[in-house]
Amino acid sequence: MELSVIIPCYNGAKTLAAQLDALAVQQWDKPWELLLADNGSTDNTRAIAEQYMAKIPHMRILDASAKRGVSFARNLGVTTAQAEAVVFCDADDVVAPGWLAAIGEALQQYTAVASAFDYTRLNKQPGQDYMGGNQATELQQLWYPPYAYHAGGCGLGVHKSAHKAIGGFDEAMPRLQDTDYCLRLQREGIELKFVSEAVIYIRSNDNWQDVYYQARTWARYNTQLYSRYRGTDRIAKPWRKYWRDWYRLLRRLLRQGNGAKFAFQLGWQVGLIEGSILYRSAPAVLTGKKHTPQVQVRPAVASSIKNENQSRSQIHS
Numbered sequence: 001m002e003l004s005v006i007i008p009c010y011n012g013a014k015t016l017a018a019q020l021d022a023l024a025v026q027q028w029d030k031p032w033e034l035l036l037a038d039n040g041s042t043d044n045t046r047a048i049a050e051q052y053m054a055k056i057p058h059m060r061i062l063d064a065s066a067k068r069g070v071s072f073a074r075n076l077g078v079t080t081a082q083a084e085a086v087v088f089c090d091a092d093d094v095v096a097p098g099w100l101a102a103i104g105e106a107l108q109q110y111t112a113v114a115s116a117f118d119y120t121r122l123n124k125q126p127g128q129d130y131m132g133g134n135q136a137t138e139l140q141q142l143w144y145p146p147y148a149y150h151a152g153g154c155g156l157g158v159h160k161s162a163h164k165a166i167g168g169f170d171e172a173m174p175r176l177q178d179t180d181y182c183l184r185l186q187r188e189g190i191e192l193k194f195v196s197e198a199v200i201y202i203r204s205n206d207n208w209q210d211v212y213y214q215a216r217t218w219a220r221y222n223t224q225l226y227s228r229y230r231g232t233d234r235i236a237k238p239w240r241k242y243w244r245d246w247y248r249l250l251r252r253l254l255r256q257g258n259g260a261k262f263a264f265q266l267g268w269q270v271g272l273i274e275g276s277i278l279y280r281s282a283p284a285v286l287t288g289k290k291h292t293p294q295v296q297v298r299p300a301v302a303s304s305i306k307n308e309n310q311s312r313s314q315i316h317s
Contacts, residue, residue, distance in 0.1 A: 001058070002030040003104045004081035005089060008064065008073030009049075010039040012091035015203065016048050019094055024055040026100035033058035035080060037073035040065030045091075070153070071169035071177045078163050087113075087157035094122065094201040099155075102198035107157045110193040112185050114139060115155025121201040139194045142179075144226045144284045145233035147291040148186050153178030155200045162190050176221040183229055186293070208263040215267030216274070219284070223275025226284040233294065238282040242272060245285065 005023065009016060023034060034056050036049050049061050062080055064073040078086050085107035089095060096118065106113040117135040134140055139149040156178060166184040169177045182192055205211045226235075235241075249265050272283035 001033050001081075001083035002085065003028075003032040003100075003107065004077070004083040004086045005032060005034045005100070006037060006074060006077030006081065006086055007034070007089045007091055008037045008039055008070045008077065009041065009045055009091040010068070010070075010073075011041045011043045011045060013041075013043040013045050013048055015092040016045060019089065019091055020049070020052045020056065022095045022097075023089075023100070024052060025097075026095065028101040028104050030104060031058070032100065032104065033060065033082060035060050035062055035077045037062045037064035037077045039070070039073045040068060067171065069171055069174070071171040071173065074153070075168040075171065078160055078168065081160065084160050085157065086160060086163070087155065088153050089200070090154040092203045093154050094203075095155075096199035096201060099198050099200060102195055103155065103157050106193065106195045106198065107159070111159050111162050111190050112182075113157040113193045113195050113198075114151030115157075115198040115200045116194070116196050117152065117155070117202045118199050119202050119204060122203045124206065137196070139192060141290060141293070142225075143287045143289065144222070144235050145230040145291075146183070146294045148183050148229075148293050149192050150179045150182035151192060151194075152202075153181070154202070155198060156181075158185070162188070173221065173224075175217045176225060179222075180225060180228075183225065208260060211260050212263040212267035215264040216271035219268045219271025220275040220278065222284040223272060223281055224279045227279040227281035231294075235282065235285060235287060238285045241285045241287070242269075242283050245269060 007019070036059070038046055038049070038061060046061060053059050053061075060080075062076060064076045066072070074088055077088075085104070087103050087107065099115065103113060103115060114135070116137070119133065119136070135152060139151055141147060141149050162185060165188055166181070170180050173180055185192060205214055245265075246269055249262070249269060252265075253262060268286075272285065275281065276283045
């Protein structure tokens with residue numbers, strides 16, 4: 001096997017078929033497998049997946065019910081994968097035509113890669129607007145120290161050697177495990193490459209309650225990551241900006257009323273204060289500025305992985 005595609009899934013019956021339909025028609029001239037890690041679904045997820053066993057070569061359904069959480073399901077998938085190169089997909093998104101070949105070829109050259117996101121195919125306008133086109137044309141970048149690049153977990157590809165070197169996904173983190181994962185990769189000296197040809201159609205939330213909750217959790221756990229990785233650097237005057245953002249948010253409510261953007265910003269403000277209390281940190285307020293990444297690299301481990309990948313490239317050549 002040259003590539004293992006891993007889908008962590010919990011109660012994904014409403015959207016899973018669309019993703020599997022897209023994977024069933026992908027074409028690549030190298031052998032690959034699909035691993036669906038069922039995280040203890042109570043709907044008919046498994047029955048839907050079983051219908052694709054004959055349509056998708058080398059598809060397997062894994063029992064990932066021992067521990068709830070997307071990180072556990074992904075880590076189990078990597079442990080079971082036959083290929084050295086693995087890539088993660090989500091059950092509620094859809095890979096675009098040509099995605100498999102593009103991401104597979106990229107992983108023949110690089111240790112860690114990220115797909116491009118398209119928000120227009122599966123979402124109405126509000127769902128497109130509040131996401132702001134994240135990862136559509138380039139990697140995402142943290143606005144707080146260490147200003148590192150990162151990518152969403154869907155479409156994130158990596159070599160098993162690198163996955164093992166950082167200890168896999170953090171199963172104790174309920175959210176932003178993918179951002180934390182990317183930060184730890186870069187601390188090991190592993191560069192994250194953006195693959196614009198590997199496109200995934202992302203499904204955003206379609207109601208204000210879900211948008212609010214998503215923003216709230218993102219803000220909370222971004223503050224955790226800021227506290228964990230910032231080192232000696234700090235965001236300048238974070239509390240002043242935090243209260244100024246509350247003022248701007250209330251003014252927007254009076255002028256424009258509520259909507260998806262307002263729900264997102266409201267959830268974000270609430271999540272920031274929650275994160276500050278939980279992690280005893282100043283909030284990871286949005287600054288709107290880009291900085292040079294300041295990730296501290298552990299060169300010894302990076303050199304080891306580089307040598308292993310060079311050996312792999314020589315075998316393929």
